[in-house]
Amino acid sequence: MSQTPAYKRILLKLSGEALMGDDSYGINRATIEAIVGQVKEVVDLGVQVGVVIGGGNIFRGVSQAASGMDRATADYMGMMATVMNALALKDAMENAGIIARVQSALTMQQVAEPYVRGKAIQYLEEGKVVIFAAGTGNPFFTTDTAAALRGMEMNVDIMLKATKVDGVYTDDPKKNPEAVRYQTLTFDEAIGRNLKVMDATAFALCRDQGLNIKVFSIFKQGALTRVVLGEDEGTLVHC
Template identity: 75%
Template sequence: MSETSPSYKRILLKLSGEALMGGDAYGINRQTIWAIVAEIKGVVDLGVQVGVVIGGGNIFRGVAPAARGMDRAQADYMGMLATVMNGLALHDAMRAAGMVSRVQSALNIEQVVEPYIRAKAIRYLEQGRTVIFSGGTGNPFFTTDTAAALRGAEIGAEIVLKATKVDGIYSADPNKDPQATRYDRISFDDAIAQNLAVMDATAFALCRDQKLPINVFSIFKQGALKRVAMGEKEGTLVYC
């Protein structure tokens, strides 16, 4: 790779639903989603193939009080539907930005979005289209972190990028411990030994087993996604 070429050909970006809220209590903040789409477009314009797994916490947060005491599987299906709504919102913002994207869902809602089909998703990526994966894994009891690890492995992504509100992985919660230090790089084994909550255990184990590195960075830091794609130091890299 030259200095001006991206370090990755295909990436899987994990976006939490909360990232779409901006400063709002729940829902989708339009200015925030446009800013996120601009960051993604900057990477796509470099020629990087981008798959996106989207969470649903921003929508489900609004109905969470009513879900207390609800059957866990039922509540998880509600959360999966929230990710489909977020996927459609992200798709519309990408369309407005001049991008070509497709939304696929692990839940069959064919009147609204395409079903997830691995071969079709890979073909879209090869055509330069951004693929938004919604509906989680399609199964209750699994998080969208696990969906990100699963889709990343399935589509042959070279890295999973976890976009968060913080700029990497710290030795402790930086909001609670002023002495917490940020790691530039850390191995999977060291992250496990230090009990660092990078992703949920299932997702983390899947990435480790598939030798799929993870980079944790702040989506709200302008240009951070592009710097990660270019192989520059940004956030924290978890390596095998």
């Protein structure tokens, strides 16, 4: 197997729910360590890695409390949840021997650096993993959109959307055993077939700026490495 990466710099989009494992909410330590183990494999290959993390494992765990809440207030609470996840991810990375930095779109100087594009690029070039927290720093935008923005700002080669399913399928593979995984799709094909790859705003940004997306399962052992090596893993959405 070739050990030459197909990509020099990637943006990994992780949902907050990915950190829960089999728990109903919160952070499952074994799960986060397994994810970090996959990240370490690609860092050791010399790939530069940026990460955007969601907050659904924390905020959705108390989402009933947000019922009737002002949308902007609820979104800011969600952004703060992503900072908590980013700190947990950084801690797990450092335990695994990865040098990581957290940059937050919300100012929280005691726990995270403010987001500064030039500094983030410098860290990536130095081989550090940069974890981008607090989404875009604005309400009404998802962490998918934050991932699209950070991916473009960091000039990454590809955005990798980590999910529980190993790609995009013709139908829900859990409900339909006849569902077939797409190896590749164009942006227009995904839109035309109403395949919800990611948030519509983020998807349009990636399409318009020519940033390809690879959808894969972060829970499939070695999948991230296979994606980075350019092997047939997941689904590539391209222009």
